[in-house]
Structure formats: structure tokens, C-alpha cells
Amino acid sequence: MDHAALLAMAHTLHRAGLFGDDRSYSTGEILSALGAAPRHHWIVRRWLAALTREGMLRSEAGEHHGLRPVSRPELAAAMRNLEAGRRGMGYPAAMGRFFQTALRSLPHLVRDEISLQSLLFPGGETGTAQGNYRDNLVSRHLNALAATAVATASWARDAQGRLRVLEIGAGVGATTELVLDALAHVPLDYLFTDVSGFFLDAARERFGHVPGMRYALLDINAGMSAQLSSARSSSARLSSARLSSAQCGGEAPFDIVLAANVLHNARHTGRTLASLRDLLAPGGTLVLLESCIEHHLVSTSMHFLMSPRAEEPLTGFADLREGQDRVFLTRAEWLRQLAAVGFRDVRVRPDPDDPLAAAGQYVFSAVRGEGAHRPDPGSLLAAAAERLPLHLALREIQSVDALPGPDPGMATSPCRRPGAR
Structure with a gap:
């Protein structure tokens, strides 16, 4: 099922006129050629990373080249195998149709010409979605x-x-x-x-x-x-x-x-x-x-439900996933x-x-758990605002009961872990 998703990603890029020559393309050029809606840019970046990890694309310093061609017969065979995987996983037939329709509709999904909701809840029915969350x-x-x-x-x-x-x-x-x-x-x-x-x-x-x-x-x-x-x-x-x-x-x-x-x-x-x-x-x-x-099939289907809504900022997650294009x-x-x-x-x-x-x-x-009394974050913010210069002003304080230790293999000092801010 993941293999079919990878081939559909590559086929979508080729259909946009990309990688038909020996030149390299920047991520920005790829997004432009696809006509990708800004809220879905992170999904396209995930595709590029996945194709690179799987050896179907070569990427260095934000430049991408050498995408493996995908023939129509190869893609058709992958779709048949996806259907076999669907049966093996116990998904109902409606969910198989959903996966195949999503893979064939990637150019339209990424441009926001259709919504994944319209595929997952056709006519307002929940049967297909129940296949994803219940009937497998x-x-x-x-x-x-x-x-x-x-x-x-x-x-x-x-x-x-x-x-x-x-x-x-x-x-x-x-x-x-x-x-x-x-x-x-x-x-x-x-x-x-x-x-x-x-x-x-x-x-x-x-x-x-x-x-x-x-x-x-x-x-x-x-x-x-x-x-x-x-x-x-x-x-x-x-x-x-x-x-x-x-x-x-x-x-x-x-x-x-x-x-x-x-x-x-x-x-x-x-x-x-x-x-x-x-x-x-x-x-x-x-x-x-x-x-x-994060399975590849999810990156070509359910991830479209997780892009920011039109009225939301495009900043994405504000926690440990920040800037990582993952969910x-x-x-x-x-x-x-x-x-x-x-x-x-x-x-x-x-x-x-x-x-x-x-x-x-x-x-x-x-x-x-029932830890010690927690200080009030609001009071701490007010006190910090009185004592810290403006350029060090705190935006938020969270009170927790414990701090996790450093990951195995990382620097021994918790203050010197990579990416610590």
C-alpha cells in the first residue's frame, strides 16, 4: 500500500512536467509547478523527503533531481496490489475506492481544487470514514x-x-x-x-x-x-x-x-x-x-485533513514537531x-x-499524578515582565511536574541537547 503511494507521488510530479530532463529543481520550483496551495506545501515537502529516503529521488541542499520514471502499467499494477493489501488489512471496499481515488486525485488535492473531506464523506455519508477508523x-x-x-x-x-x-x-x-x-x-x-x-x-x-x-x-x-x-x-x-x-x-x-x-x-x-x-x-x-x-499512504490521503484551515496561520505546530513537516x-x-x-x-x-x-x-x-503545588503561570509572567528587559520578555510559562531525561545517545548535559533553545 505504501509502495503504491510512493509511485503516485512520483507520477504526480512527472505529470506536472518535472524531472523530464537532467536539471535540478528547487523545492520552490516544484511547489510552483504543482500549483500547490500554500497550506499543503508541507505535504509536498514530505513527498520529496519520502522519495529521497526510498531511493527514488536524489536531493542535496534543497535541490532535487533524478526522479525515477513511473510508467502507467507500473502504476496500474501498484493499484492492483493496493487493492490486495486493502483486502488483507480488512478494509471494506469503500475504503479501497477512497485510497485509489485519492492517489489518482493528488494533483487536484494539492491544488485545493477538491477536498479530501469530499472523498472521505461522499454525499455526507460516514461509511467510508468508518472503514478507516473502525472496519479494519x-x-x-x-x-x-x-x-x-x-x-x-x-x-x-x-x-x-x-x-x-x-x-x-x-x-x-x-x-x-x-x-x-x-x-x-x-x-x-x-x-x-x-x-x-x-x-x-x-x-x-x-x-x-x-x-x-x-x-x-x-x-x-x-x-x-x-x-x-x-x-x-x-x-x-x-x-x-x-x-x-x-x-x-x-x-x-x-x-x-x-x-x-x-x-x-x-x-x-x-x-x-x-x-x-x-x-x-x-x-x-x-x-x-x-x-x-507516518506511512506514505497517509501522506497521500489523510494528511490533507491535517493542513491548516483557510482561516488558520501557516506556522504549523509549535512543539517538538516545529519545522519538521510531520504530524x-x-x-x-x-x-x-x-x-x-x-x-x-x-x-x-x-x-x-x-x-x-x-x-x-x-x-x-x-x-x-499528584505532584507538588504548581505556581500560577500568570503570576510568574507578571513578575518576569517587571524584572526582565524587553528583548528577553517571556511569552508563556508552562508548569509541569517533571522533566524527562536526555535521550540515549544524545549529549549528557540536558542543557546542551541538539536543537535546545
């Missing part, structure tokens, strides 16, 4: 692992009142379905959230029979505590209007926070994890499902980020020797 071998296994992690966390709490669950970025409800099955005999206060009202409407229809379900819009990059401030006191059939910031008062009300295939969209992973930690009750559990490998954190990076904001008892599934670990997707569960 890896997703079924991982959603079951996430449901088990949530059920285990529910057993560990004091059995008083309803189990308070917040699911963020719930989307088509692929993980929700198995989680609700696992909690079938537990009294629930379950808040299903997403950034899109489209998914909330579909969830109301699908899970309307489940007692204790509520629904709310939630953007993980826009101050979650303020958005959720009135959610707990709202009715069980909360409208999809965006929540006000009136009533939370710093309360950390949730026993479990579930985030499946969404936190990679956070512009700053550490800040978002810290916000989720503060939404949990003492001893509460965070359950994450995340991809940790997903590695397994080790997630472990360090969770530790840095005070989570403990972190567990990861599947195990590294599990055959499905090759898919590069993992379920992380972690318990909110």
Missing part, C-alpha cells in the same frame, strides 16, 4: 484495547455516582461504540465532543438510546476548560451550541478522558496534555489512541510528553513484539 483489522484491535483500558480505569475508581467520561475528537464514534459496550452496566455521564457539529448530529442519532450521553463542540486548540465550563450542568441532551466559559471554576470533573486519533492535531502537545490533566479528577485516567508512524509523535515521544506533564503508571499496547505493532498505532493509558 488494526482499528478493530486498537479500539478494543482502548475500550479495555477505559473499563479497567472504571474499576479502579470509587463506585460513587456516575462514571464521568469525556471523549474528545470522537468523530464517527468508532471507539465510542466499543467503549459504551464495555461500560454497559456502569451508570454514565458521558460527554461526546468533536470540533464538528456534523459528527455530533450523527452521534445523537446513533447513541440516542444510551442513558447519560451528552454532546458538545470542543476544539482542542482553543482553551478546553473554558469551552467545557458549563457542560456538566447542562441537560443530557445538550445542544450543539458552543459552550460558554461561565461555570467550571477550575474544577477537574472527569474520571476518564478518551482521545482516539485526535491529539496529533494539537498545535502544542505539551500544553494540550497539561489541559487534559487538569480536566481529570485526582487519580483519573487518560486513554489515548495514536498513530506513531505524528513517536511512541517514545508520547511517553516523554506524558511524563513531563505529570502522568504516571503509563501503559502502552500493543507490545513491541506484537505483529500489529508494525502498523505503528498504540493505545496509551496514564493516571493523573
